[in-house]
Amino acid sequence: MSGMTGMLDSGTRLTADTGEEVQVVDMLGAGGQGEVYRVKTSAGEKALKWYYPTCATAEQEGIVRELVSRDFDDDRFLWPEAYVPWHRGSFGYLMGLRPERFKGLPALFRRQLRTSTRALLTACLYTVEAYQALHSRGIAYRDISWGNVFFDPDTGDILVCDNDNAVVEGDASGISGTMEFMAPELVRGEPGARPGTQSDLHSLAVLLFMFLMNHHPLKGRRELAIHCLDEAAERKLYGKNPLFVFDPADDSNEPDPMEHATVLATWDASAGALQELFRRGFTAGLHDPAVRVRESEWRDALRAVRDAVVECASCGRQNMTEPDGHQQSAPRPCWGCGERLVLPPRLTVTTPPPRTERHIRLPRAARLHAHHLLAEPARHDYSDASLVAELVEHPTKPGRFGIANRTRENWTGTRSDGTSQQIGPGQTVPLRAGLELDLGGGARAVVRAK
Amino acid sequence: MTVLVRSWDTLAESVQGTGKRQNQDWYAFAGTGSGADPLVLAVADGHGSAAHARSALGARFAVDRFVALATEFGRAAGSCDEPGRLARLMNYARNDFPRALVQAWRQEALGHWSRHRPVADLGRPEPDADEKLTLYGTTLIGAVVTPWLLTAWQVGDGDLAVVGHDGSVGRPLAPAEEDLGDETESLCGPQAWRAVRTHWAPVFEEARIPRLVVLSTDGLSKSFASGDGFTEFVEGMDGRLATEGFEGVRTALPDWLRHASRYSGDDTTLAAALLHSYAARPPTETEPKTDTRTDTHTHTDSEN
Numbered sequence: 001m002s003g004m005t006g007m008l009d010s011g012t013r014l015t016a017d018t019g020e021e022v023q024v025v026d027m028l029g030a031g032g033q034g035e036v037y038r039v040k041t042s043a044g045e046k047a048l049k050w051y052y053p054t055c056a057t058a059e060q061e062g063i064v065r066e067l068v069s070r071d072f073d074d075d076r077f078l079w080p081e082a083y084v085p086w087h088r089g090s091f092g093y094l095m096g097l098r099p100e101r102f103k104g105l106p107a108l109f110r111r112q113l114r115t116s117t118r119a120l121l122t123a124c125l126y127t128v129e130a131y132q133a134l135h136s137r138g139i140a141y142r143d144i145s146w147g148n149v150f151f152d153p154d155t156g157d158i159l160v161c162d163n164d165n166a167v168v169e170g171d172a173s174g175i176s177g178t179m180e181f182m183a184p185e186l187v188r189g190e191p192g193a194r195p196g197t198q199s200d201l202h203s204l205a206v207l208l209f210m211f212l213m214n215h216h217p218l219k220g221r222r223e224l225a226i227h228c229l230d231e232a233a234e235r236k237l238y239g240k241n242p243l244f245v246f247d248p249a250d251d252s253n254e255p256d257p258m259e260h261a262t263v264l265a266t267w268d269a270s271a272g273a274l275q276e277l278f279r280r281g282f283t284a285g286l287h288d289p290a291v292r293v294r295e296s297e298w299r300d301a302l303r304a305v306r307d308a309v310v311e312c313a314s315c316g317r318q319n320m321t322e323p324d325g326h327q328q329s330a331p332r333p334c335w336g337c338g339e340r341l342v343l344p345p346r347l348t349v350t351t352p353p354p355r356t357e358r359h360i361r362l363p364r365a366a367r368l369h370a371h372h373l374l375a376e377p378a379r380h381d382y383s384d385a386s387l388v389a390e391l392v393e394h395p396t397k398p399g400r401f402g403i404a405n406r407t408r409e410n411w412t413g414t415r416s417d418g419t420s421q422q423i424g425p426g427q428t429v430p431l432r433a434g435l436e437l438d439l440g441g442g443a444r445a446v447v448r449a450k
Numbered sequence: 451m452t453v454l455v456r457s458w459d460t461l462a463e464s465v466q467g468t469g470k471r472q473n474q475d476w477y478a479f480a481g482t483g484s485g486a487d488p489l490v491l492a493v494a495d496g497h498g499s500a501a502h503a504r505s506a507l508g509a510r511f512a513v514d515r516f517v518a519l520a521t522e523f524g525r526a527a528g529s530c531d532e533p534g535r536l537a538r539l540m541n542y543a544r545n546d547f548p549r550a551l552v553q554a555w556r557q558e559a560l561g562h563w564s565r566h567r568p569v570a571d572l573g574r575p576e577p578d579a580d581e582k583l584t585l586y587g588t589t590l591i592g593a594v595v596t597p598w599l600l601t602a603w604q605v606g607d608g609d610l611a612v613v614g615h616d617g618s619v620g621r622p623l624a625p626a627e628e629d630l631g632d633e634t635e636s637l638c639g640p641q642a643w644r645a646v647r648t649h650w651a652p653v654f655e656e657a658r659i660p661r662l663v664v665l666s667t668d669g670l671s672k673s674f675a676s677g678d679g680f681t682e683f684v685e686g687m688d689g690r691l692a693t694e695g696f697e698g699v700r701t702a703l704p705d706w707l708r709h710a711s712r713y714s715g716d717d718t719t720l721a722a723a724l725l726h727s728y729a730a731r732p733p734t735e736t737e738p739k740t741d742t743r744t745d746t747h748t749h750t751d752s753e754n
Contacts, residue, residue: 032537110644
C-alpha cells in the first residue's frame, strides 16, 4: 500500500526509555488504537506502535510499561519490548517486525491465501497452546480477535501481535472495542463480569471457529437485519440474546443460504469431533462460563482431527475425517469434488506411561512427530525439526509404501507372522497391516488396515 | 489558538466515451465533512459489454447504496473520545462494511430485475441470482470524510488518490501488483465482498488532514501512456488548484476528461474533494466560502 501519511513523519527520531535511539522509516499500517511504523534501531529494524492521541491514556501507558517489564520471551508473540515516551501528544512501544510469511485472517476469508486443512488445524492448535501459555502465567489476554492473530498458510505457525491489552488476571482496566470476540456476559456488562481466563475461552472458541469455518458463529439470519453499527442490535446478537448459527434446538439464527454460503460449506466439511465442541461452547457455553471448552479439550480434539486428515484420491484436496473414538459413519464425500473418500491405513501409537493412544491416518507423505510419542507434550510441533517417521513410496515400485525412520535410534519391527527386523536411522520398513514397531523410549506403534 | 471550521469543496464530471451509446459511469457526492454531515464521494464504472447490459443502472445502484451506507458510517463515527470505539469502527469498515455494501447492491439489482424482467426471457426458466446480477456488473470506488477520519473502499479498477498535507500523492487502494488482465473485479462477482479493498486513515491532527481526495474511473488512468500518468495528473491538478484556485480547475475539468476519454475511448469520470482551508491559502486572497451543500449531487447526462 502506498501513500500513507500518519502521525509520525519518516526520519522522526525518538528515544525509547531504554535509551535506544529510534528513527522512523515508514508507516506499515493503521489500526484501531494506533499506527505501526517500521523503525531503525541499533539492534536492526523493529516495529513501533504509536497510539492515537485518544488512545494514549495513562491507563494504556501503565499496561504497556507493565508488559515491557515482564520481559516475556516466547517466539509465538510479538511482545512490547521497550516503552517509547511521550512525543507530540502520544507514546508507543517497540516490538519485533512481523515476518512477511505471517498473514491475517481477513486475507484467509478473502481467499487471498493458498493454505490447507492441515495448516489451518495446525494454526488452531498452536493458537490454543499460545493462549494456554499466557494463561498459565496468569495473564488474561482480553483482546483475542482476528486482528491480532497471524499465521503462516504453509506451516500453520502463528504469531500473536498487538499484545498491548493483555493484563494480569483480575485486572479490570479497559476493554476491547469490538463485541464480536467478547464473552456475552461482558457484552451485557453484568456486574462482576470481568475479562479473564473464562471470558478468553469464549473469545478463543470464536477465533477457532473463524479459522476453520471462515465465519462468525453468531452471525446467521439475525445479522442481516442489523444496520450500520447499530450498537443495541449488536449487543443483542453478541450479548443479550446470542444464538449459535447451528444451534440444534433453535434454528431462528441459521445461516442464510445465499449470504452465508461459506459457513454452510465449511461446517459440513468439518469433523464431528470439532462440531461437538463448538456446539457446546456456543450453546451452553454462551450462558455458563464454567462449561466453556477448555484449552486442553481443544488441543486434544484438534490434534486428533489433524492426524485424521486425508487427501481425496480423486482431486487431492485435504479432508477432515473422524478421529478414532468418534462415531465413524461411512466415509463422507470429498468437500471439493464429491467423490467418496477412501481411508488409508492407520498407525496407532501407544505412548510411554501414562499410556495414551494416538491414531494417525497414513495417507501419502504422512508424518510422525516427536509429540506423537509423548503422553503430555508441552507443545506440539509439526516442523521438520521434530520429524520422527514418514511414509515414503518405494523408489522403484510405485504404490508400495514404507515407514522411514527419521530418528537417530534403531527401531524394532515385528510383522504379523512374528518375524522381526531392525530398522536403523534412514531405513524403511514396508507398510503392512499388523506391523508392530518399537519406537524406543517406551513408545510402540501398530499399523491397522482401517 | 484558532479554531478552524473546515469545509470541503467538491467537484465532479463525467464524459461519455467516444463511440459509446450510453455513459455507463456514475458518480455522486454528498455532505460537508462535518461530524453530523460526513462528506461522501463515489464513482462507479458499469462494465458495459453485452453480458452486462444493465451495467449503467448497476453503477448507479452502487453509487446510491454507497452514499447511503457511507453517510451512515460517517455519522456513526461521530466523536472519537472513547478508545474502544475506534477499534469497533475499524473492524466495521474493514470487515462488515464490504458485506453490507454488496448485500445492499445485490438487493437493489435483484429488485430491479424482478420489476423489469427482460422481454426475451419470457417463457424461459428464471435465471439464478448470479446470472441476474451479472447484467448489472460494475466497479465502485467510494470515500467518506469526517473531521477525523478518511475511509475509502474499492472494488474493481479505477483510482483513488489522496494528496497529503505535505503535497505527497498516495494511491492507498492501488493493488500491490497492477492487474494487467481484462478481468476486472466486480460487485456482481461471487462473494464480491472479498474483493473489496479498504483504506482506513484516522487523522487526529488538524494540520495533517489530506488536502485533496480524487476518485476516478479507469477511463482516466487508461488514457496515460505511462503507469505514473494518473499520479502526475493528480499532482498537476493539485498544482493548478494552488495557482488557479478551485473555480479554475472546475472550469477546466470537462476538457481534461474529454481529452482523456479520446485516448482511452472509455467513459471517464472524476470526483474530487478539496480541503477548503487549503484552497483559501495565499497567494490569492479569497473570500471564505461557506459550502453548505447537503443534497446528493449526481450527474444526469446518461438519463437523457
